[in-house]
Amino acid sequence: MTTSAQGPDSYGLRPQAVEFPMMLVLSLVYPCNARCPHCPYTNSNIRKEYKDAPYMSEAIFKTIADEAGRYGAYLRISGGGEPMLHRQATDLFVYAKNAGCRVGLITNGSKFTPESCRRLIEGGVDAIEFSVDACTAETYEAVRTGLDWETLEANIRAMLALRNQLGGKSRIICSAVQQKGIDMEAVEAFWVGEIGVDALIRRKFLTWGVNTVLDDTRSADPSAYLDTETVPCPFIFERLNIDSRGNVMVCGYDISCNTNLGNVTTETLRDIWHGPGFQYYRERHLAGRGREIGLCSGCPDWQYRSWQHNYWKVLDTAEHARTETLRQLGPHDDPGVITQGTPP
Numbered sequence: 001m002t003t004s005a006q007g008p009d010s011y012g013l014r015p016q017a018v019e020f021p022m023m024l025v026l027s028l029v030y031p032c033n034a035r036c037p038h039c040p041y042t043n044s045n046i047r048k049e050y051k052d053a054p055y056m057s058e059a060i061f062k063t064i065a066d067e068a069g070r071y072g073a074y075l076r077i078s079g080g081g082e083p084m085l086h087r088q089a090t091d092l093f094v095y096a097k098n099a100g101c102r103v104g105l106i107t108n109g110s111k112f113t114p115e116s117c118r119r120l121i122e123g124g125v126d127a128i129e130f131s132v133d134a135c136t137a138e139t140y141e142a143v144r145t146g147l148d149w150e151t152l153e154a155n156i157r158a159m160l161a162l163r164n165q166l167g168g169k170s171r172i173i174c175s176a177v178q179q180k181g182i183d184m185e186a187v188e189a190f191w192v193g194e195i196g197v198d199a200l201i202r203r204k205f206l207t208w209g210v211n212t213v214l215d216d217t218r219s220a221d222p223s224a225y226l227d228t229e230t231v232p233c234p235f236i237f238e239r240l241n242i243d244s245r246g247n248v249m250v251c252g253y254d255i256s257c258n259t260n261l262g263n264v265t266t267e268t269l270r271d272i273w274h275g276p277g278f279q280y281y282r283e284r285h286l287a288g289r290g291r292e293i294g295l296c297s298g299c300p301d302w303q304y305r306s307w308q309h310n311y312w313k314v315l316d317t318a319e320h321a322r323t324e325t326l327r328q329l330g331p332h333d334d335p336g337v338i339t340q341g342t343p344p
């Protein structure tokens, strides 16, 4: 078992995922205060389908965090909407940290307050990732419809300044989708070079099976990371997705939760991870027969998954930048420890 892509024997559960998934991607929230044209939720009926469960409950979140924390797993707070719209957002993230999880937040950056910034930094949230997609107000307002450029810039500057002041452990990251009309070099020069965030993620323009009409016209880099004829999809060997109802999806491509491999209120995540659903997907992919699975055969995003160019590398790159920034800044205030939300 290795993460290198040398041949069929090289693939399998990543060493850190043998017992439990390395990453749990949570759809904490479905509502959003933006209408980004490349967003699969903007371009589908999924938000309407989750009207009965627009926000993950505290009980479901804590069930996930309590189990994941025992394995030091990474909770990636993402999914169908803006996570900071959850009124318990910061309390839940701090709870997960205190339970032993690593926590990474993906946000549009519009809903922070000085208090929530401080709680996230003091709580030791591992990564705060801002979806920026632009480096000018004009472009931002076109690709992040409904959001305000000045608010974004102010909030990122404030988060970064606080992290640096407190010597916090949070990596501050920006991300941009590689779509036409976006000058990625300029985006990186602005956010990393000028503002000083720790890293920029250059995302492929993914279709999620929903943005297919847009893909030909909007993607600025359709080159594949892997050959789907010979290389298994890496996601099923490292991570899983959970919706606001606690249902487990096989991967992030199934954003409508058609696969539903179990529910965290009735089964442990460890059992689901080792259950027949995931085994079926893994065995087919390892045998070079992933295309026989209905979901995977129609997955245009498989080619953009990667065994090498992945989120773990971004975290390492950002961590190096964070420590270097703090080293250059010298001694800082002690961020202390937040204990509110400590698990029982």
Ligand code: SF4
Pocket (backbone or CB within 6 Å): 233, 234, 235, 236, 250, 251, 252, 253, 254, 281, 295, 296, 299, 301, 302, 305
């Ligand atoms: S190939 Fe696509 S649908 Fe299949 S597991 Fe990978 S991401 Fe999911």
